[in-house]
Amino acid sequence: MTCVKALLIFVLCSAWGHAANATEAPVTPQQAFTRSFASPRLEMLAEGSPFLVPQRGTYPGWYRTLMTKVLAKNPDSMPKKHSPGCEPDDLQGALESAPSALERARRLDGLFQKCGSEWETGTKGPTANIFRLLRTRLDLDRHPFLQPVMLNLPGGVRLKGLLALKGDGKKRPLVILRLGIFSNVGDFMPERFLLMQLFEQGPANVLVLENSSGADFVANNAGLTLGGPEEALQNLQVARLLRDPQEPLSKLVGSLHLVGASLGGNGLFSTAALQNLQKGKAWIDSYFAFCPVVHLRDTLHHAIRSGAEGTLVDVWISRRLAGVRDRVSSLAATSVGTWWKLRPYYWPEALRFAEAAYPTAPGLREGLQVPPALDAPLWEAAEPWAWWQPSKAPFLVVATREDDIVPVELNAARLSAALGDRAGDLGLAVLREGFHCTLAAAYDWNVISALVNAGTLAGAPGRPPKRVTFDMDLGQLMTAQDLKDLRALTYEIKWPAGGESVELKIHASAGGRTVDFGTTLPRNEFDFVFLNPGSMMTDAERFMLERWLHKNLRVELRPQRQGVMARLSWPQAQAALR
Incomplete structure (x- = not known):
């Protein structure tokens, strides 16, 4: 193609006009x-x-x-189950443990050859x-x-x-x-x-x-x-x-x-x-x-081509780089240049x-x-x-x-x-x-x-993030025997009234049945500090924390003497050593 x-989307939809001014608001x-x-x-x-x-x-x-509200979609960041060796954590671990950028590139090639089709x-x-x-x-x-x-x-x-x-x-x-x-x-x-x-x-x-x-x-x-x-x-x-x-x-x-x-x-x-x-x-x-x-x-000269394609790209460039027109006399003198001949003129002049x-x-x-x-x-x-x-x-x-x-x-x-x-x-x-x-x-x-x-x-100096854990005793909701038949472990994120906390509802399919359990944690337990009151929490902040949890939250079920324990864990930055 x-x-x-x-x-085409850029050229036809985004070239003309300019953005609206931001509305005034008090400092938060x-x-x-x-x-x-x-x-x-x-x-x-x-x-x-x-x-x-x-x-x-x-x-x-x-x-x-249109693009950021009407047609906008949150990216699908929900964790997906991949085959052994092809989880995102496997890719991240392989890159983080590589001793050099050369080795990271080599491992990238290998993992995308192995796992690319399922990714x-x-x-x-x-x-x-x-x-x-x-x-x-x-x-x-x-x-x-x-x-x-x-x-x-x-x-x-x-x-x-x-x-x-x-x-x-x-x-x-x-x-x-x-x-x-x-x-x-x-x-x-x-x-x-x-x-x-x-x-x-x-x-x-x-x-x-x-x-x-x-x-x-x-x-x-x-x-x-x-x-x-x-x-x-x-x-x-x-x-x-x-x-x-x-x-x-x-x-x-x-x-x-x-x-x-x-x-x-x-x-x-x-x-x-x-x-x-x-x-x-x-x-x-x-x-x-x-x-x-x-x-x-x-x-940059690759974009200069005669014909409809090159001319359309040149039109788009002229709108995105409109501020140059006033500084270049040959551009200020005409609005269409040689476009009517299906020949670009704006980008060549801008490059000169x-x-x-x-x-x-x-x-x-x-x-x-x-x-x-x-x-x-x-x-x-x-x-x-x-x-x-x-x-x-x-x-x-x-x-x-x-x-x-x-x-x-x-x-x-x-x-x-x-x-x-x-x-x-x-x-x-x-x-x-x-x-x-x-x-x-x-x-x-x-x-x-x-x-x-x-x-x-990878290899950045400083203290690596610590791993924070939160344990939940599930009592008799599940047994160690159930874990041998664990088929799925998923979770949902809910937002209780007030905005100061996040609720995690976890679903475990094991032993032929689904067990539901959950907990509520303060929103500042994770790797952000929300300074605005919970009543002011915006959708942008909720989406941000959801994406962070999707990538970083880990849920494990562990057998114990009586029943099962659920362990939640996540990374958190450590304060620098003084």
């Missing part, structure tokens, strides 16, 4: 906690901030409502994969744990982000998630599953960063930046900021990890190469790139503008060791392979075989040729299903969550 069919205790980490370099954006005003090129309000959801083809992913329900506007921020970087660069903190003040891994082409932190869609799995289901705090091709970044900064060296410099300056003891947020950073998707993954390669030049300053502990652009010029504008922010180099290669023209500077040193921090790359947007043969498949024996600890796995890393649509949600979390955090 062609790229234009895969992008959850927001107050996150905002307590503000600093001059890390602004917390509140309602009324000019930086929250939608820009041309953001998704229209009606489209966001697949049956969603096939680009359009079905993209549509399923875009419908993922996540309320970015009203999620109490998500806080818009503005990072003020050297060189006058303003970089918008979305900060997600667990609310407990513990030192944890912090993941920087760099979004893909044209993505803004207020309306991103394809990358939502990464935020949900890393923050809602994993142990990390997360900082989502806009792509520098997004409408907000273009409006708030000079020139046009497309991945490559300038996003790498942004990444390093953000990492440097988060590691600075003078920054309040640094007190929560136990380790730092950089994840990027698509064009957002391109800067990871230059970031890793630059990081290796910073003597004695290992700010970033690991890298994980999903379907990354490896060769910037070839991939980006090339001429580089570097847009020389001040980003402040305090960093930078090679002379970054002084070359953009397309040469965006290829760090000539000055690449073997990667010291683990670097994992995952791509999908089917990808018309970032073709694997132009990108990930060329890594070994570009690096040869200088790759260092860089591992690559190419998966059979999915289109441009729509992994959470193509495969079981919890399997991909295990991949995302373990692939990002």
Whole structure:
């Protein structure tokens, strides 16, 4: 299927208009906690901030409502029974115990060959994969744990982000998630599953960063930046900021990890190469790139094609990158250019503008060791392979075989040729299903969550989560003999009135009958601290805790001298050792 069919939803539904302003609301205790980490370099954006005003090129309000409310679906995160060796825990354990990114990639290949067919959801083809992913329900506007921020970087660069903190003040891994082409932190869609799995289901705090091709970044900064060296410099300056003891947020950073998707993954390669030049300053502990652009010029020019397909893609780009029109005289002079000839004109002109504008922010180099290669023209500077040193921090790359947007043969498949024996600890796995890393649509949600979390955090320094247990004596409800015929063990999640607790109703099918039992636990027993009163608990928070329980709660039935004991267990972050 062609790229234009895969992008049809975007082109026809999401190009025109812009998002609505957020409604004003009082500051909640959850927001107050996150905002307590503000600093001059890390602004917390509140309602009324000019930086929250939608820009041309953001998704229209009606489209966001359609995709995130009317058609939105919660991902199917309920645990599913898989064959021995193919449970999500098996995948997570295999990746966490691997000594290197190279070995993690090897184990990924092996497990997806062995278990991939039973992990697949049956969603096939680009359009079905993209549509399923875009419908993922996540309320970015009203999620109490998500806080818009503005990072003020050297060189006058303003970089918008979305900060997600667990609310407990513990030192944890912090993941920087760099979004893909044209993505803004207020309306991103394809990358939502990464935020949900890393923050809602994993142990990390997360900082989502806009792509520098997004409408907000273009409006708030000079020139046009497309991945490559300038996003790498942004990444390093953000990492440097988060590691600075003078920054309040640094007190929560136990380790730092950089994840990027698509064009957002391109800067990871230059970031890793630059990081290796910073003597004695290992700010970033690991890298994980999903379907990354490896060769910037070839991939960006790949979208320029004559005919209906290329023209339709060019129309979409012109709407998502509308802010550039005012800065390029040849674009401002006409609204349709050569579209009537079925020939793209907008994207080629935008690329020429980006090339001429580089570097847009020389001040980003402040305090960093930078090679002379970054002084070359953009397309040469965006290829760090000539000055690449073997990667010291683990670097994992995952791509999908089917990808018309970032073709694997132009990108990930060329890594070994570009690096040869200088790759260092860089591992690559190419998966059979999915289109441009729509992994959470193509495969079981919890399997991909295990991949995302373990692939990002394996080997992270700091104290591992502890295992909390809660035992229930079932008395004579079940016997040890019943356990020999245990056929199914499932549970439901209920929400008692008041919102301060969660009820677990457990069903065990054994001995030819079904036994029901359960318990009620405080919502703060798990790995989040809910600071807002239970009466204020939102659907977004309920869905978040349900997804966390689906991935992390374990229920075991154990025989004892008289009857059976049920043991519930879950992971919980430990306070850092002082």
